[in-house]
Amino acid sequence: MAADTPAPRADAPPSRPRPHTRRQPWILTYHSVTDPGDDPYGITVSPDRLDEQLSWLRGRRLRGVGVSELLRAGAGRRGLVGLTFDDGYADFLDEALPVLRRHGFRATVFVLPGRPGGVNEWDPLGPRKPLLTHEDVRRVAAAGMEVGSHGLCHQDLTALTDEELRRETRHSRELIGDLTGSLPEGFCYPYGYVDRRVADAARTAGYGYACALAPGPLLSRFALPRTHISQADRGVRLWAKDLRHGLRQVTSPAAGHRSAGRARAGGPR
Numbered sequence: 001m002a003a004d005t006p007a008p009r010a011d012a013p014p015s016r017p018r019p020h021t022r023r024q025p026w027i028l029t030y031h032s033v034t035d036p037g038d039d040p041y042g043i044t045v046s047p048d049r050l051d052e053q054l055s056w057l058r059g060r061r062l063r064g065v066g067v068s069e070l071l072r073a074g075a076g077r078r079g080l081v082g083l084t085f086d087d088g089y090a091d092f093l094d095e096a097l098p099v100l101r102r103h104g105f106r107a108t109v110f111v112l113p114g115r116p117g118g119v120n121e122w123d124p125l126g127p128r129k130p131l132l133t134h135e136d137v138r139r140v141a142a143a144g145m146e147v148g149s150h151g152l153c154h155q156d157l158t159a160l161t162d163e164e165l166r167r168e169t170r171h172s173r174e175l176i177g178d179l180t181g182s183l184p185e186g187f188c189y190p191y192g193y194v195d196r197r198v199a200d201a202a203r204t205a206g207y208g209y210a211c212a213l214a215p216g217p218l219l220s221r222f223a224l225p226r227t228h229i230s231q232a233d234r235g236v237r238l239w240a241k242d243l244r245h246g247l248r249q250v251t252s253p254a255a256g257h258r259s260a261g262r263a264r265a266g267g268p269r
């Protein structure tokens with residue numbers, strides 16, 4: 001035992017693990033919030049289940065915030081959890097936002113300014129889900145939510161040329177800035193696919209952070225790990241995911257470690 005570690009007192013209660021207090025912030029990944037009846041990719045959570053999941057967080061004295069707010073809190077982020085909604089589905093405004101407001105939570109919505117009012121054509125199995133229009137993106141920002149970029153059109157950025165990559169990162173940032181009146185701080189890699197070149201492009205485009213899913217050795221402020229949340233996630237499963245996130249911090253190399261490898265996460269988009 002280290003000299004500066006006090007010996008446990010015989011009458012002290014056993015210490016309980018509190019994974020969300022660990023070094024890397026805990027960030028949850030949502031996509032669509034609506035009826036999950038037809039959901040081959042497991043990206044849809046019902047409004048009732050979202051309500052239940054946010055109640056679970058509150059029961060653990062965690063408050064949901066956007067990722068910028070989470071990162072700004074620094075050491076004070078102990079009671080915070082990042083909430084993210086990828087792809088900019090139109091159901092965010094009607095289904096997710098009322099639930100977030102009921103809990104007093106905020107979130108980051110990663111939108112696709114190259115597909116205003118479009119659909120999720122990148123998912124071959126469907127179902128087709130409408131995306132936010134430009135006016136909707138303004139409403140999301142006006143509601144106090146953080147708007148971040150998911151690129152222009154939801155492409156695998158690791159497969160693009162340097163010029164295409166620059167457009168997906170830099171031009172999407174400019175378009176969102178024009179819509180909301182402020183340049184976005186956050187970027188999110190489509191499919192969670194990121195390699196060193198892509199992470200460097202996000203940084204060069206002016207973002208302050210970027211979200212991945214399971215970035216492995218690329219783990220850094222520009223490849224933040226996140227936990228996918230599904231309709232099946234309730235008490236014990238959420239607890240297990242929180243614990244797994246905490247353990248991942250123990251097994252991951254130091255932030256900023258350089259690697260040429262690409263982080264490919266299975267599952268969600």
Ligand SMILES: [Zn+2]
Pocket residue numbers: 086087150154190191269
């Ligand atoms: Zn996506």
